[in-house]
Amino acid sequence: MSQPQPSESQTAQQLGEAGPSKVIEFLRQGDDFLTTRVDAVVNWGRKYSMFLYPFVTACCGMEFMSVAGPRYDLDRFGCALPRFSPRQADLLMVVGTITQRQAPILKTVYDQMAEPKWVFAFGACTCSGGPYDNYAVVQGIDKIVPVDVYVPGCPPRPEAILDGILKLQARVQVEKVNSEGRHREVSSTLE
Secondary structure, eight states, X not given: XXXXXXXXXXXXXXXXXXXXXXXXXXXHTOOSOOOOOHHHHHHHHHHTOOOEEEEEOSTHHHHHHHHHSTTTOGGGGTOOOOOSSGGGOSEEEEXXXXXXXXXXXXXXXXXXXXXXXXXXXXXXXXXXXXXXXSTTBOSOGXXXXXXXXXXXXXXXXXXXXXXXXXXXHHHHHTOOOOTTOSOOOOOSSOO
């Protein structure tokens, strides 16, 4: 049941008798409304509703499957349903070795994703080329697409992957979209 609201004269009388702290306490008693910023609510929704696109190319895919399984349960973090169409995904999980031949495909997948979009580099080969220091392997996917979270390891442990998801969620929660949109570009030529 709601309490009857006092008139302005009663509020002024309370302010004169008890000071401003009494009025503030009176205003806190009503739980009838909630104030927040729109971008905080939108970011909260984005934080817990990421649709991931798994770009799996190598052995780190086994660790990805274990994280997506019931023991570690990505569903707790709002990343449960993998999408195999970039137009329906907003989190690109790049898992495994990326060769020079696959680089244009990865760039096309990234460009087809809707805004806002995030990139998760998963494993040592994805982050820095791993043990493959040769002409055929891209030495870090940040040369192709902008990366939001790096999770190194060969292969990374599921706990590290979950920690990366939590870091990405914290980043999404405080993100502000600039007027030009969020799209970030990397130079189109590979070095």
